[in-house]
Amino acid sequence: MPQFDSTFFSSLIFWELLSFGTLMFLLYKYAFPFILGELEAREKKIKDSLDQAEHHRSEAERRLKEYEAKLSAVAKEAEGILAAAKERAQRLLDENEQRLTVEAERIKGDATREIEHERRKAVQDIRNQTTELALMVAEKVVQRSLTEADQRKFADDALEALSKSYQR
């Protein structure tokens, strides 16, 4: 095989090492740092973006949980407020009812008392007028003046009789 012809070995080894060394130097100096740098920068950017996205996601999740908790707290609070309002309205209603009942009772009592009072007054008036009428009649009948005490006695007797007849 021509490849085993050792005539060319020395020149091939020499130029191989020289070419490889030159290529490695050129790439090491002018290509690899920039390409690797760009590659690493892009990788870092992607990683950072992913990290940031992950951070945002967890932050969003945290906020969601927080809002959900707040929302349920608010719902609970609203429920509480509603229940308290209902209770208060019921209490007011009960109070009003009670107050009105008492008021009505009181008005009724007052009216009854007033009626009773008026009735008594009317009876007294009638009694007085009747007494005077009776006195006048009696005076005319007996044609003489009686003393005040007599008059009163007659009147009372008459009234007594009248009152009995009235009660009957």
Next chain:
Amino acid sequence: MEESPLHPFELHNFIPITLGGVDISINKAVVMMWVVVAVVSTLLIIAASSRGRVPGKLQILAEMLVGFIRSMILDTMGKDGLKFFPLIATLFLFILFCNWLGLIPGTYTVTSQIIVTGVFAGAVYLLSVVLGFVLHGIKFLGILVPPGTPAWMLPLMIPIEIISQLARPVSLAVRLFANMTAGHTILAVLFGMVISLPFYVSWLPFAATLFVNTLEVCLIAPIQAYIFTILTCVYLGDAVTLHGHSEHAH
């Protein structure tokens, strides 16, 4: 007269030069090495200098190649292996472009020279051994004892491991050389048939030439460069970490 299929591997000195009594004449293989150096450095330096917010095609290609080599090193050697990035990346690119450019008709496949692959393989292996002794001292000899070997097996295992270690540079060199030589020999044979056969059957070897050439360009050339490089990573990684030095594909 039928031309030998090994004819494409023959070298002739264009410019005879000697340096201190050593022959360093310029031949086709040497010129191809220069071409490879020129092409690879031009492509990568242009790609490196044309850094834009939106990367161009060349930049993407260069970044893909560099990223591929970087991940290969990270997978086999870890983060410490990145110290060897310039060496390993240059090795990969040099072998890859030697394989590729050698497929252009009329050029020469540098990697089909046993001495070229041998120098690379020997240098890589030597580097791994020197590195191992520098980093671990005499403990590096532990590489000859696979983990978990019972003591009574040592007299058997150590010679086997020594052979296995010595086979590393040889297999590394021969694999690349043999693959490149075989591929080009097949191509030469097929193309010889295209020329020598009557035209009504010559299309058959011609189609086979196209097929084999496509196979060489798309598969063999990059795969061989990849195998050479990943084994380099494995050997250097063994020397650095002193672990996982069990059998590797040879």
